[in-house]
Amino acid sequence: MLELAALTAFFMLVQYMITVGILNQYYQINLTSMCINIILAVSLNLINGFTGQLSLGHAGFMAVGAYSSVVMTQMLGQPFIIGILAACLSAALAGFVIGVPTLRLRGDYLAIATLGFGEIIRVVLQNIDYIGGPAGIVGISKLTTWTWLFAGTVVSTLVIVNLINSSYGRAIISIREDEIASEVMGINTTRYKVLAFVVGALFAGFAGALYAHYFYIIKPETFSFLKSFDVLVMVVLGGLGSTTGAVIAAVFITVLTAALQTFPAVRMILYALILIIVMIYRPQGLMGNREFSLKIFG
Amino acid sequence: MLEVKDIDVYYGAIHALKKLSITIEKGKIVTLIGANGAGKTTTLKTISGLIRPRSGSITFKNVDITRTAPEKIVAMGISQVPEGRRVFSAMTVLENLEMGAYLRRDKKEVEMDMEKVFTRFPRLKERRKQLAGTLSGGEQQMLAIGRALMAQPELLLMDEPSMGLAPLLVKEIFEIIQDINSQGTTILLVEQNAHMALSIADNAYVMETGEIVLQGTAKELMNSEEVKRAYLGG
Ligand SMILES: Nc1ncnc2c1ncn2[C@@H]1O[C@H](COP(=O)(O)OP(=O)(O)OP(=O)(O)O)[C@@H](O)[C@H]1O
Ligand SMILES: [Mg+2]
Numbered sequence: 001m002l003e004l005a006a007l008t009a010f011f012m013l014v015q016y017m018i019t020v021g022i023l024n025q026y027y028q029i030n031l032t033s034m035c036i037n038i039i040l041a042v043s044l045n046l047i048n049g050f051t052g053q054l055s056l057g058h059a060g061f062m063a064v065g066a067y068s069s070v071v072m073t074q075m076l077g078q079p080f081i082i083g084i085l086a087a088c089l090s091a092a093l094a095g096f097v098i099g100v101p102t103l104r105l106r107g108d109y110l111a112i113a114t115l116g117f118g119e120i121i122r123v124v125l126q127n128i129d130y131i132g133g134p135a136g137i138v139g140i141s142k143l144t145t146w147t148w149l150f151a152g153t154v155v156s157t158l159v160i161v162n163l164i165n166s167s168y169g170r171a172i173i174s175i176r177e178d179e180i181a182s183e184v185m186g187i188n189t190t191r192y193k194v195l196a197f198v199v200g201a202l203f204a205g206f207a208g209a210l211y212a213h214y215f216y217i218i219k220p221e222t223f224s225f226l227k228s229f230d231v232l233v234m235v236v237l238g239g240l241g242s243t244t245g246a247v248i249a250a251v252f253i254t255v256l257t258a259a260l261q262t263f264p265a266v267r268m269i270l271y272a273l274i275l276i277i278v279m280i281y282r283p284q285g286l287m288g289n290r291e292f293s294l295k296i297f298g
Numbered sequence: 299m300l301e302v303k304d305i306d307v308y309y310g311a312i313h314a315l316k317k318l319s320i321t322i323e324k325g326k327i328v329t330l331i332g333a334n335g336a337g338k339t340t341t342l343k344t345i346s347g348l349i350r351p352r353s354g355s356i357t358f359k360n361v362d363i364t365r366t367a368p369e370k371i372v373a374m375g376i377s378q379v380p381e382g383r384r385v386f387s388a389m390t391v392l393e394n395l396e397m398g399a400y401l402r403r404d405k406k407e408v409e410m411d412m413e414k415v416f417t418r419f420p421r422l423k424e425r426r427k428q429l430a431g432t433l434s435g436g437e438q439q440m441l442a443i444g445r446a447l448m449a450q451p452e453l454l455l456m457d458e459p460s461m462g463l464a465p466l467l468v469k470e471i472f473e474i475i476q477d478i479n480s481q482g483t484t485i486l487l488v489e490q491n492a493h494m495a496l497s498i499a500d501n502a503y504v505m506e507t508g509e510i511v512l513q514g515t516a517k518e519l520m521n522s523e524e525v526k527r528a529y530l531g532g
Contacts (some may be wrong), residue, residue, distance in 0.1 A: 171498055174386050174397055181384035186372030186401040
């Protein structure tokens, strides 16, 4: 109850600050990135952290979501909610199509397949004139409001945390712990791996829709491997298998990126440094697999 | 109860099991012994449905399970204590035991079985909130056995439960196996410790490079010159 009140208060406070203009454009942009990054990190963490399957193509699913939502709202004149649903469904479908054949196999096939997927989707988008080819789509209406961002972030996090705490979540974690043992326990490991992967992809698609309808323009380049890598850094930094860690790391990386906006090269060097330092001094990430307990998230 | 008939299993080009046949009667302890790499683990994995035989058949309680999914096989009453224990190390003892009962929906009975496991292994009860990865080797083996029992198996497959344990603990584990069996669970026991295994088993099979080379009652094999020479150090 207390958490709900705190969240509501936070929402209203920010809304108020936006309305009266205390939060200027610059802060709003960063706030938006922060929310989108949280959704991306929490959903990738479900795949990489909790299920233990290495996915390197999160930006690809984001692209699928971004483009399908924009096709819905800009080209077909549908309301935003339809665009969001289309984003979630198409990204989930893409996840299903990639997940089913690769997750049957043990090993690193998923990493290879998702890496390939991320690149292929970009090339495909570049070659479809209907959606602008390499130039992308410009002039997307700004439908992503603070309400959408806030609700989207909370709902994504809640859904994933509840999934993890359900009996499905137990099965998912047991696969990461020891795939053979969980098979021996009678867990259909492929099914649960696909489930986690599809849910993760779905929320990446959702994040893509929110992104497209805030930043006015989307290009295939926006969703390159570098974006996937960004999200991966957040997950590793936060601690594989800690949702709290993913959220904290997403916030931290967003702030860092904003601070270093004028020095993009420095940012990549810093990323590499942070990763090396984390690997040496805290290989389990900031949070390990621990969580701050927030009852509303239980 | 279990009838493995002429199964052939391959890993790529490696012919791991060659026309292997094993019969297990209800209520018995059957042991499968053999040197490293003979194919014992492969046999258990094939029975559990984790590996598919290229030919041959497996029937359990008169039902053909040769192509049945692993989770269905567990639900039918075959569970396994895998080689090397394989406990879920980041989960607590209690959570590990709950995983063993993952497919069961009868909450009350699951709780009763949990109590039974705790009665059998008081040390697990004391440590039920402890992370499984921090248990000693012997405790982890007990947990692996407890976890397999939580599936309410009629047939329990055990893959080298004495591996890496001190002699006193080995003795304890074998007593536990006998006790589980006396309470009605049929057991297929894979062991390197041939002497101990033969001393508690009813029937035994000896494997070499994917084939059964000897079989009989445990007593017969214990007195067989070949077994004495190759496995009992005599
Ligand atoms: N996944 C695999 N891929 C390829 N070959 C395998 C695989 N697993 C086992 N083998 C091979 O199959 C043969 C039988 O292995 P298995 O593990 O069944 O032996 P084992 O009798 O259990 O041995 P140990 O007593 O050492 O546990 C070995 O030659 C092994 O190298
Ligand atoms: Mg073995």
